[in-house]
Amino acid sequence: MNYEEAKEKFISTWGSLGSMWGINKAMAQIQALLFISTKPLSMEDIMKELKISRGNTSMNLRQLMDWGIVTKELVPGERREFFTTEKDVEELARHIAKERSRREIKPVIKTLKEVSSIKNDGTAKTKELIKQTKALHDLTETADSMINKLVSQEQNWVTKSLLKLIK
Amino acid sequence: MNYEEAKEKFISTWGSLGSMWGINKAMAQIQALLFISTKPLSMEDIMKELKISRGNTSMNLRQLMDWGIVTKELVPGERREFFTTEKDVEELARHIAKERSRREIKPVIKTLKEVSSIKNDGTAKTKELIKQTKALHDLTETADSMINKLVSQEQNWVTKSLLKLIK
């Protein structure tokens, strides 16, 4: 496998993985391209490299900036804008985990709380609904909190302790 | 919020959450319905309750069985088949994590390994590709292994130790 093949393979794999992070293909591919680029890229560069339209590139770059994993870079003497992504994988994971928690997990926890708090009328089906959604609520909340802690700045000592435990 | 409202809210929330587990809406909704049901349900029950077609129900039940989170239940004296889902949330999480790892994460780790193992020709861009994909590979592998351990049968003592660390 040569450089070009490896690059394409990486970008396409990372792209199809986007759904795991709740982001779309183009968004994931742009991030992947920036991630292995040795220098900031312009919109033109990205469009050409990934063969996607200007509009698509623009919209997805914006979303990546909203996620906090891509930033505009001003290159002195250049009119157009250049973009870079967070290059440190742990920092990247931190951003992604934080955003996912905020956008998707937290709202679900809230709903589970609401649903599990309905009045218990004593019927079997109500009891079951309350019991099961409560269990799901507690699990989700614990998992969310664990991931956020693991991935947060307190990371180091926790992660190291954990790795010792499980390795 | 009464029982019916709470039930609908739970099923629809869980359904829209399906994408987080890489499963589709109908699949997630069927699982949700079974999860709060006090007894096994027939295909007819599920179709009627969720207002989806027979074909859709059949296909998604099969997928849920492939995932190992729904099982056929034989009710004595009944001709048709009944279905139940794993009711224990931790067992459920275990199944889901294991399947996701096997279906999605493991193949990605393999690709990252391949890509990061290309011959280093000494150019800056090749060096960057190798460095970044290697970092991603290591992170992904560690995360996958952590989740699998946390969620596995060795769970108890590890989880408890961890909870003490982070709470």
Next chain:
DNA sequence: ATAAACTTTCAATAATTATTGAAAGTTTAG
């Protein structure tokens, strides 16, 4: 063996989601 009761399959269709591209908008240089 046959018919009834039930499930599965899959081509057609619908619903959803992503992408394009051209017009409108913005910024900078002169």
Next chain:
DNA sequence: CTAAACTTTCAATAATTATTGAAAGTTTAT
């Protein structure tokens, strides 16, 4: 101020993914 260089917006369109429903398949009872 105006023109050029660049970016954003968004309605139209394409691509993808989910759903239907009826025909084919299977199982069980008689």
